[in-house]
Structure formats: structure tokens, C-alpha cells
Amino acid sequence: MTWPLARLGSRFSLLFEPHYRRVMHSGLGRFYDEPLELSVGLVEPDGTERVMPLTPHGDLLYACEQFDRINSLTFRGYSESAGLRLELNFHAPFYPQSDKVCILPIFFVEMRLTPAKVRWRSQPYDRPERVRLFFRMSRPKTNITAESRTINLSYDVPLQSGTRTEDDDQVDSEPHEINGRTHAHVEERLYSLNPDAVPDETEHGCGLTLEMPVTEEGSGLKWRLVWAAHTPDHVLDVRGAAGQLRYQQYWDDIDSVMAYAIEQRDDFLGHSRRFEKLLEQATLRRSQWHLLALGFQSFLSNTIWCNLDDGREWFSVTDGTRGYHASVDVQYNASLLYLNIWPRLLKLLLGQWADRAKAHEASGGAILDHDAGRGLTVGESAYPHDMPVEVNADYLLMLQAYAHWTGDLSLIHEHVEFIRRLAAYLLWTDQDGSGFPSNGTANTIDDGPPALQFAPKQTYLAIKRVTALQAAADLLRRAGDDATAERCRDTAAAAVPRIEKAAWLGDHYAVCLERDATGLTDVWTGRPLPPGKLAGWDDYSIYTANGLLLPALVGQPTGFDSALLQEDLANAQRETLSRYGCAHCSSDDFNVRVSQNLWRDHAARFVEAPLSHEEGRVWDLQVFSNSGTESFAFIDTYIGNELGFCARGAATFGYFLAGPRLVLDRLDGECTFVNPDRYRHQRWPLLPLADWAAGKIPICVVNYDGTVTIEGELEDVTLRGEPHDPDVIA
Incomplete structure (x- = not known):
């Protein structure tokens, strides 16, 4: 292949x-x-x-x-x-x-x-x-x-x-x-x-x-x-x-x-x-290993690292067949690779993005560009439309994760005004106090149905907005802006119960609250949708936990009910499962995003949702897409939306975080936790704790009797969770 x-x-x-x-x-x-x-x-x-x-x-x-x-x-x-x-x-x-x-x-x-x-x-x-x-x-x-x-x-x-x-x-x-x-x-x-x-x-x-x-x-x-x-x-x-x-x-x-x-x-x-x-030596199933290897080399093939003639250093990652430079949403998925093995590359990206915002007059804030250009030109954003809630939230969540992961506060102090402006837009976008964003809800799920792609009051964006405002509050407090931090924190806290009450449909979260297509405009054509019921508003969707993974990695509580999240994730997997993995939502079994399946799986590990192991299906998609007449390297989508040679395959590095449920925070008490399953023998290299220059990499080992040891421990690692009862069949 x-x-x-x-x-x-x-x-x-x-x-x-x-x-x-x-x-x-x-x-x-x-x-x-x-x-x-x-x-x-x-x-x-x-x-x-x-x-x-x-x-x-x-x-x-x-x-x-x-x-x-x-x-x-x-x-x-x-x-x-x-x-x-x-x-x-x-x-x-x-x-x-x-x-x-x-x-x-x-x-x-x-x-x-x-x-x-x-x-x-x-x-x-x-x-x-x-x-x-x-x-x-x-x-x-x-x-x-x-x-x-x-x-x-x-x-x-x-x-x-x-x-x-x-x-x-x-x-x-x-x-x-x-x-x-x-x-x-x-x-x-x-x-x-x-x-x-x-x-x-x-x-x-x-x-x-x-x-x-x-x-x-x-x-x-x-x-x-x-x-x-x-x-x-x-x-x-x-x-x-x-x-x-x-x-x-x-x-x-x-x-x-x-x-x-x-x-x-x-x-x-x-x-x-x-x-x-x-x-x-990590405890990966064979399909996971193949996804990791193909995803990693496809990611590398998209990277470009230059020295500019004005003395600056530039690092970006293009988006495969589409060629966008440093797409924020793509790097949101790739952040799992950076956090594992090369945080400085994430720091370079975060610094570069801070120079790429458009003023938003109504909010007094800013909208971050989706990308930094296309092909061999880094300049204006090349994507056909903005996606403000998505990318503003992505940036704030990545910056919070980077700061807690590394203990480095330099970006926060350098870009405090930028953080404040991104948060101002997110505060503004909830126009009626419902806890849901009403504006700026177009996203990059460009093969998804309107309810998921650009409808107002989408549930996953509401949850992501909450965690991004919590991140902004955390960052701004450390930069000395207590007033804005408090406003972000209070707004997020008030939104959580409103989201859970309004969007919960008994066994899953709705895709969005909007039920009527009247007045909605297609962001691609600029034309209004036909009036009537908005199809798919009440679907099951794999995106609910999209904004929860990075906060979980750095031990930040979000306030959302874990029992509801567990039920939503498990039921949505069942209802969206197709031949090549889970589709975006339950009314569409054709369009699959491999990276979003991976991201969902990683997030589910941290909320301990009981998902079945279906990564073999998305590996089947890779084999199909790289055999016969097809040649796409890591492909993120099914045929028709050919996102081939895609850098989002770097999300496979989340296996090394989600497997042992690694939590790392070098800001608040320098705490490191692991909570692996205890019912099977495992080995997980703790890549973020490695001293690469010295060649020392600690390993989290679950022994055959369910006990956990850290081989080559370089810093204190605390074990969470309960020991496995050998009399209980998992």
C-alpha cells in the first residue's frame, strides 16, 4: 500500500x-x-x-x-x-x-x-x-x-x-x-x-x-x-x-x-x-500501531521549518491535499504529538498565531484566522470562511495545555492582550444568556450536515466555549487581569447547567438547539437554507467531548456531569458506527473523520466511557485509500472529501496519554498522575516525562497482578484509581 x-x-x-x-x-x-x-x-x-x-x-x-x-x-x-x-x-x-x-x-x-x-x-x-x-x-x-x-x-x-x-x-x-x-x-x-x-x-x-x-x-x-x-x-x-x-x-x-x-x-x-x-513496546493493538506509523510520517511530510531572511524562525504544518498552512483546528489535533515529544514546536505555532487576528467591533474582541495561507505563501487566511468560536477556543485550550504541561508562562505574559480579545469574542457570542454561542458557529466539518456544520447553538461548541473561557480565566489570572478572569470564570460556570438542561435528550446530547432551518445561511454558497425542520438537530454525534480532552490532560475540572458524558459517548458510538468508523452524526453514516474518532476515543478514556475498540475500522479505511488506484497516505475522510496526506494523523500520539490516563501539571504544585486500567498487563512510555538528551524515558507498567510500577522514574508520579480485583472479570 x-x-x-x-x-x-x-x-x-x-x-x-x-x-x-x-x-x-x-x-x-x-x-x-x-x-x-x-x-x-x-x-x-x-x-x-x-x-x-x-x-x-x-x-x-x-x-x-x-x-x-x-x-x-x-x-x-x-x-x-x-x-x-x-x-x-x-x-x-x-x-x-x-x-x-x-x-x-x-x-x-x-x-x-x-x-x-x-x-x-x-x-x-x-x-x-x-x-x-x-x-x-x-x-x-x-x-x-x-x-x-x-x-x-x-x-x-x-x-x-x-x-x-x-x-x-x-x-x-x-x-x-x-x-x-x-x-x-x-x-x-x-x-x-x-x-x-x-x-x-x-x-x-x-x-x-x-x-x-x-x-x-x-x-x-x-x-x-x-x-x-x-x-x-x-x-x-x-x-x-x-x-x-x-x-x-x-x-x-x-x-x-x-x-x-x-x-x-x-x-x-x-x-x-x-x-x-x-x-x-507500548500496549497498542496492531491497527493502532499502523495508524500511528502512517499518521506520523504523513504529519512529517507536511512540516516546513525555515529561517527567514529577516532573522525570524518559522514552523508550520500544511494540511495535506488542501495545502493550508498552520490551520488552527488541524494543529489542535496535532497538539497531542507536540505535548508528547516536542512542546517547543507548539510554542512556535502559538506565538505565530498571536499575530493573526482580526478585530471584531461588536464584541471589542478578535477573531483568530483559520490558517496562515496556502502553498508557498504565508499571508492572509485562505480558507473560504471564518470559524471564530472553533478556532478562538482551540487557541485558548492549546495555550492553557502548553503552559501547564511545561510550566512556561512566557507566552501568557507576552500575549495577554490577545488572550483577552479572544475571550471577549467568546463572551459576546452567547447573545441570549443560554450558554450556547449564537454567532460564529461555522466550523471545519465541511462534509457534515448543516445542523453540525454551521447551525447556531451547537452543543459541542457550547461545551468547547465553556472550557475555553475556563482556560482564559486561568491564563488571565496568571497574567494579573483578575477582573476579566472572574468574568470568564463566572460565565462558564453559569453556562454548564444551562447546556446540560437544554441539550440533554434522555440518553445523549442534541447536536444543536436550533430546530428550524428558516433564516439559516449556507456558509459555502451564501444562500438561505430551505425553510422547515433542521434535519439532524437531535442526532447522536461524536463531537460532544471535543473541547474536554486538553483540560483533562492538565487536570482542569470543567464542571460537566461525567455520567452524562459517559452515556452520551457510548450511545453516540453505537448510533454513528459505520463500516469505516463513526460518522459525524447518526443521520449520516457516510462521512467519517478519522482524527475525530481518535480524539473522541482519547477523551472517552479520561471520562471512563465504556467504548468498544473500533479503530480497526478506520485502519480499513486507510488500507482501502492506499491500495489499487487510491493513494492518499493518511486520509481523514471517506471518498469524495479527499483530505489525504493529512497532518491530523498526529492525533494518534494521544494513545500514549490516554492509555495510562496521564495528567501533567507543572504550574499548580507540579503534579503528575497516571490511572491505567488494572485488568491487563501494559507498558506505556511516559513520553512527556522523558529526558531525551540523557536517553531516560520512564515507563508506566501494569503488572500481571494489577499492581502499577514506574520504571526509570525521573519525577514523582502519583497513582490514581482503584487496584484491580483479580476475582472480577473485566
Whole structure:
């Protein structure tokens, strides 16, 4: 199936499409890429060349397979006639909070040849002692040459995004001009660490060949290559400031990239494989693991980390096929990754967003932009409409989570006026004292029904508004604005019972209070809806707890009745469940958002709602969307609303928080709690408590007798919950 490998912020990426027998490849990443024919394989004793399914030319190896890990991808195939197994591994090194490991624009490649352990015939194989391997490349509009141990590639990339608008038009009709150039020049190099590799060229590609002995598995004998890329050009326009990829500050040409990669290879691979092993030992079901690995690499493929020519640092994440930069709602889901392994990246985003608000005269407050632009231009928000309640609340909740998670109050003091203005809008949007927002309720659920997408008085937005006002009160109190903090706190407290009374329908919360479509306007067309009943207002929905997860992570009480939330979450899962996960709401079993299923599942863990394990269904959607004629990497939606190559897959990192029910607060008493289930053996790496530089990562272990221990404890961790009764079957 389709699988991406990518680097953090450096754009160098590979998109493997074995069903198309190609690799989509570019030094500037997805949507700036070209099809690469990667001819990798072996020569059988009779001269037949067998290849991996990454080129349209040549005979395939038998029974080709692929295996994913968090940082790597392995292909495996067999030579039937010679009784050989060939493995090809690509590794994208990653280790949390280590800039150089993660942004270095390289992949490590290994090939290994071993005897096959299976038998197709009764006669013994005439297995050769040595076999010739080859690694060749062919790519449009690319100059490829080979010399001893080395393959060189040189090409230009038009500064023109291949992403599409909502109307399926190309975002950029013409290349951008950035710092006087409309193209970025890219140099790439593959270098064989095995000294005997020699140039090899055929009509289908240019590369290297190496004769290797057939050795038993575990011998350690492999063909090792380093694949590097580099562009010195500016590739991003941030409001008139041109940005170079951040790796340029360390390595100013392809020679320095390659030299550093060779020097650090063993160390970087050691750290990266340790991170892989750490995550693989966590108590994840297999479908969860695949979602994590695919979601992580898809997220990385969207990141761009630049140094601007005005001295600023810029980090953002695009939104896959739509190409929006730093979409607030997308990063709300991705915040679970940042909180786990790299809080500084969230801090960068929070600081950048604070410069992106529009004044709102009626409230005296501000509306945060949905995004920071599109394609290669960071400027005005590009999304077709605002979603003020959603994104204002997202920002306040992320800022509160970041502050409590890290103990860092600098953003609060730096942006106190901005916090105050966002809160002022949220206070204003409840026009009748009902506790529900009446204005600004359009959101990003653009494939949802009107009741969920833009109706006033939506329940999930009312709950989210409450938790955001509670967050604003918390933040403003710490900044010394007690008066506004008290108003936010009192407004939120008064809204909770009103929301529960008005929206509770006996066994679930209504989608919205509005029951009549008369007077409602479609935010996409600008036209009024047909008068009559608003369909779906009383549906079951998976969004009720959307605003509750981040407060739970930092131990902030919200005041909502947990029993009602448990009942709502469980009943809504039952009523919205479809072939590929839970749909938005019960009257629509077609439109699914994978990230929102994940977010709901994580939130349900903290309110202890009894949900069934249905992540296998959303993994089925990923398999379907990356097989046959489909190729979307992590896809967030079902066909028709193709949110492919989506960064929201980073929400899978919530497994490491929700599994042990980790609560962390470094502001109020520096308290850390875990409350894992006790009825099964588990191991949960407590990633936010790790000392990555020292390589020390504490592990929460639930033993077979139900007791809980913390291996490698670095700071006090308090255990919550009751021990498991071994006489009770869970």
C-alpha cells in the first residue's frame, strides 16, 4: 500500500506507491514531486533481473511484502529459482527534540540478501554463493549520473504547489517568485558505504551495482547507502520575508550534508531505532500501531521549518491535499504529538498565531484566522470562511495545555492582550444568556450536515466555549487581569447547567438547539437554507467531548456531569458506527473523520466511557485509500472529501496519554498522575516525562497482578484509581 517517509521540516520525502510500481519523490516534498522509477533488485544465476515493485520495468520478485515501523519501511521479496530473500529498508531517522537528527535531509538505505526459509519444490536449490544487486534511478527532468560508489541527481522544482482548492482547481496557476527565483535547484546524492559498488546504467535507469555474498540472517552483512538532498534556495514567502529550509544553517551544500550523515550514521540510527523500539513496546493493538506509523510520517511530510531572511524562525504544518498552512483546528489535533515529544514546536505555532487576528467591533474582541495561507505563501487566511468560536477556543485550550504541561508562562505574559480579545469574542457570542454561542458557529466539518456544520447553538461548541473561557480565566489570572478572569470564570460556570438542561435528550446530547432551518445561511454558497425542520438537530454525534480532552490532560475540572458524558459517548458510538468508523452524526453514516474518532476515543478514556475498540475500522479505511488506484497516505475522510496526506494523523500520539490516563501539571504544585486500567498487563512510555538528551524515558507498567510500577522514574508520579480485583472479570 502507499506509504510516506519524510523528514521534520526539511521537505525531503518519498511516497512509495508499489501498486503503481513507482516512488513519488522530491527535495521539496509532496505536491512538488515527480514519479521516480526506483529499480532495486538482484540478478539470478541465469541472468534474469528481479525487482521490487518500485519500477514499471523488470520482473517482480516473488511474494513482495512491506512492513512499517514508526521511522522506517521495509520491502521484502524472493527469488524462487535461487531460493533467496532480498530485503530493502529505508530509514528516516527521528529522535525527539534533536534538531540535527530530525531535520538532516537524508534517508539511510540498506539491502540484505539471505537464503529463503521457505520451499517451493522438493529438489534442493542451486543457490549461488554471491549475487549481484543493483540500485538504479530514472526521473523526469532530472540529470542523473553515476561514478564509483555515488549516484548524483540534479533538478529544478517549480515553486508552484500541486494542491487543489475545494473546487478542484490548482492552488497555484503559475510558479511563485521568491527572492527573485521561480524555481528551487535541488542536488541529491546516494553514496555507497560498501567500497566495491560501481556505476551501472541501462535503458531504464542509472545507478550502482554491487556483488554481495549470500549470508545467514544476523550476519550483519548489508549493502548500506546514504541518500541526501539539499537546496540552498528560498522556498517560502512569509509576508514578504523569504525563508530557507532550516537545515541550511548547519549544512550549506550537498557535500556537507553527506559528510555529516556518514559521520553520524551509526549514532543517528541507534537513537532512531531506540525510539522505534520504545513505541513498539507500548500496549497498542496492531491497527493502532499502523495508524500511528502512517499518521506520523504523513504529519512529517507536511512540516516546513525555515529561517527567514529577516532573522525570524518559522514552523508550520500544511494540511495535506488542501495545502493550508498552520490551520488552527488541524494543529489542535496535532497538539497531542507536540505535548508528547516536542512542546517547543507548539510554542512556535502559538506565538505565530498571536499575530493573526482580526478585530471584531461588536464584541471589542478578535477573531483568530483559520490558517496562515496556502502553498508557498504565508499571508492572509485562505480558507473560504471564518470559524471564530472553533478556532478562538482551540487557541485558548492549546495555550492553557502548553503552559501547564511545561510550566512556561512566557507566552501568557507576552500575549495577554490577545488572550483577552479572544475571550471577549467568546463572551459576546452567547447573545441570549443560554450558554450556547449564537454567532460564529461555522466550523471545519465541511462534509457534515448543516445542523453540525454551521447551525447556531451547537452543543459541542457550547461545551468547547465553556472550557475555553475556563482556560482564559486561568491564563488571565496568571497574567494579573483578575477582573476579566472572574468574568470568564463566572460565565462558564453559569453556562454548564444551562447546556446540560437544554441539550440533554434522555440518553445523549442534541447536536444543536436550533430546530428550524428558516433564516439559516449556507456558509459555502451564501444562500438561505430551505425553510422547515433542521434535519439532524437531535442526532447522536461524536463531537460532544471535543473541547474536554486538553483540560483533562492538565487536570482542569470543567464542571460537566461525567455520567452524562459517559452515556452520551457510548450511545453516540453505537448510533454513528459505520463500516469505516463513526460518522459525524447518526443521520449520516457516510462521512467519517478519522482524527475525530481518535480524539473522541482519547477523551472517552479520561471520562471512563465504556467504548468498544473500533479503530480497526478506520485502519480499513486507510488500507482501502492506499491500495489499487487510491493513494492518499493518511486520509481523514471517506471518498469524495479527499483530505489525504493529512497532518491530523498526529492525533494518534494521544494513545500514549490516554492509555495510562496521564495528567501533567507543572504550574499548580507540579503534579503528575497516571490511572491505567488494572485488568491487563501494559507498558506505556511516559513520553512527556522523558529526558531525551540523557536517553531516560520512564515507563508506566501494569503488572500481571494489577499492581502499577514506574520504571526509570525521573519525577514523582502519583497513582490514581482503584487496584484491580483479580476475582472480577473485566
